[in-house]
Amino acid sequence: MNGASAELLSVTKRFGDVVALDAFDLTVAAGEFVAIVGPSGSGKTTATRILAGFERPDRGRVLIGERDVTAAPAKRRDVNTVFQNYALFPHLTVAGNVGYGLKVRGVKGARRRATVDELLALVRLEGLADRRPHQLSGGQQQRVAIARALARRPGVLLLDEPLGALDRKLRGDVRTELRRIHREFGTSFVYITHDQDGAFGLADRIVVVNAGRVEQQGSPDEIYDRPATLWAANFVGANTFVSGRVADRTSEAMIGSPASGSGGTTLVRPAISGRSRPARFDRRLRPRRAANRAARPRPPNTRLGRHRGRGPGRPFSRGCEASMRPVGPAPETTTWTDDTGRLRFIGSSPGSGPN
Numbered sequence: 184m185n186g187a188s189a190e191l192l193s194v195t196k197r198f199g200d201v202v203a204l205d206a207f208d209l210t211v212a213a214g215e216f217v218a219i220v221g222p223s224g225s226g227k228t229t230a231t232r233i234l235a236g237f238e239r240p241d242r243g244r245v246l247i248g249e250r251d252v253t254a255a256p257a258k259r260r261d262v263n264t265v266f267q268n269y270a271l272f273p274h275l276t277v278a279g280n281v282g283y284g285l286k287v288r289g290v291k292g293a294r295r296r297a298t299v300d301e302l303l304a305l306v307r308l309e310g311l312a313d314r315r316p317h318q319l320s321g322g323q324q325q326r327v328a329i330a331r332a333l334a335r336r337p338g339v340l341l342l343d344e345p346l347g348a349l350d351r352k353l354r355g356d357v358r359t360e361l362r363r364i365h366r367e368f369g370t371s372f373v374y375i376t377h378d379q380d381g382a383f384g385l386a387d388r389i390v391v392v393n394a395g396r397v398e399q400q401g402s403p404d405e406i407y408d409r410p411a412t413l414w415a416a417n418f419v420g421a422n423t424f425v426s427g428r429v430a431d432r433t434s435e436a437m438i439g440s441p442a443s444g445s446g447g448t449t450l451v452r453p454a455i456s457g458r459s460r461p462a463r464f465d466r467r468l469r470p471r472r473a474a475n476r477a478a479r480p481r482p483p484n485t486r487l488g489r490h491r492g493r494g495p496g497r498p499f500s501r502g503c504e505a506s507m508r509p510v511g512p513a514p515e516t517t518t519w520t521d522d523t524g525r526l527r528f529i530g531s532s533p534g535s536g537p538n
Contacts, residue, residue, distance in 0.1 A: 186214040186371030187248035187261050187338025189234060194243030196229055203229040205395040207243070211339065211373055216365050218374040218382035221392035222418070227375050230392070231341045234373065236260045248338055261338040265345050269328040271316040277303070278312040281330045288335065302330040305364060322357050329361075333368060343375045354378075358385055379419050383407065391415050 191209040195202070204226045211217050219227045232238040233245060236257030245253045252260050271280050282290075282299040290298070303309050306326035316324055325345060332340055342361075346354045362385055365372050376382050382389055383403045390400040398418075399411040410416035 186369055188213045188246075189248075189262075189339045189371060189373070190244075190246040191230060191234060191240075192244040192246065194230070194233060194240045194245070196226075196233060196238065196240050202395050204233070204240070207395060208397060209234075209390060211371050213248075213338075214369055214371055216362075216372045216374065216385060216387045217390060218376060218386035218388070219390045219392055220376055220379055220382045220419075221398075222377060225392045226395040227377075227392045228343060229395075231264070231343055231373060231375050234339070235262050235264050235341055262341060263332040263335065263337040263339075264341040264343060265325075265328050265332045267344040267346075269316075269324050271324060271327060271331075273316055276313050276315060277308060277319070277327050280316070280327055281334055284331065284334050298334060302334055305333070305367060306330045306360070322360075325357055326360065329364065333364075333370065337370060339371045339373060341373045341375070344377075345374075346376070346378070346381065354381065361385060383419075391418060393418070 189209075189211040191207055194204050194207045194209075196204040196207075207226065207230060209217075209219075209230060219230065221227045229238065233240050234247075236252070236255060236259070240253065243253075244251060247261050272283065275283065278296075278299050281302055282295050285295045285298060299312070300309075303312055306329060308323060308326055308330070311319065311323065316327070319327065328345075329340075329342075345361075346357055358381055361372075361374075374382065374385060383406075386403065388400060389403055389406045391398040391406065393414055399406060399415045401409075406415070406419055410419065
């Protein structure tokens with residue numbers, strides 16, 4: 184089956200004086216796996232509750248499959264939700280839990296049993312149909328909750344912190360199953376979490392939320408390698424931030440004590456725009472994931488130069504084996520980069536760098 188698209192368009196939601204969402208925009212393509220990440224209180228759960236129909240927005244519109252459902256109750260939306268606490272019925276068997284929604288909707292006998300069997304096979308619980316929830320592990324209970332949510336074949340499945348109650352190893356196992364279930368079932372998944380590692384390992388697209396607004400969205404690689412703001416860079420993983428002043432433009436880059444002796448960090452590299460006045464920069468130093476190695480800081484006067492003495496056309500950088508990338512958009516930037524693309528520096532004019 185194919186999933187449904189979903190959109191929140193300029194949605195604002197207040198709880199008293201607290202603005203939970205502020206002109207919030209979210210688009211989920213049909214069949215896409217989107218993860219919404221952010222700290223506690225950022226608005227990510229409020230966004231999904233509005234998408235599900237559990238909350239009404241103060242302003243803005245909600246679309247499911249291009250149909251405006253802003254005023255529609257939850258039961259009239261092509262959406263289902265899996266919560267962190269699973270909410271399984273303790274007096275029903277696994278099969279009874281999975282088939283409950285179908286029974287309420289009047290799906291009879293053989294057809295209901297066939298659907299339940301299909302879903303239990305999907306979540307790999309075929310032999311556990313007659314067990315009660317208390318006889319299952321946490322990961323098995325989670326898969327029962329997912330199967331139950333998929334029983335009426337919603338176009339969009341919301342998963343609100345679904346792995347928060349599981350231990351680390353079990354979370355990894357269930358993440359693998361979630362990705363497989365999404366691929367095989369085809370519905371659109373919206374996964375809400377503050378676990379950045381889990382989101383990066385699962386989603387086609389990451390939406391980073393901060394203070395009720397979308398801070399950045401993009402593929403996992405884009406979010407990790409090219410964060411739009413300092414806040415986004417700091418949230419998605421461990422970083423070393425380097426701030427300083429562009430003091431000169433020559434043929435190499437250097438991090439160390441500036442010649443002026445005023446303290447801070449100096450960056451020296453070619454002029455691109457022809458501007459001669461000093462510029463400020465805020466850069467992020469982070470190991471590249473593919474290299475799987477930590478940054479190796481050197482003494483204060485370390486030079487990161489471009490050299491061609493290690494084979495034809497094979498420049499290398501010495502001093503710090505890590506990736507240095509820009510953080511946030513910066514107008515009027517000039518760039519120095521080594522030929523491997525592993526080290527990159529961008530300097531911007533005063534006041535034009537990221538906030």
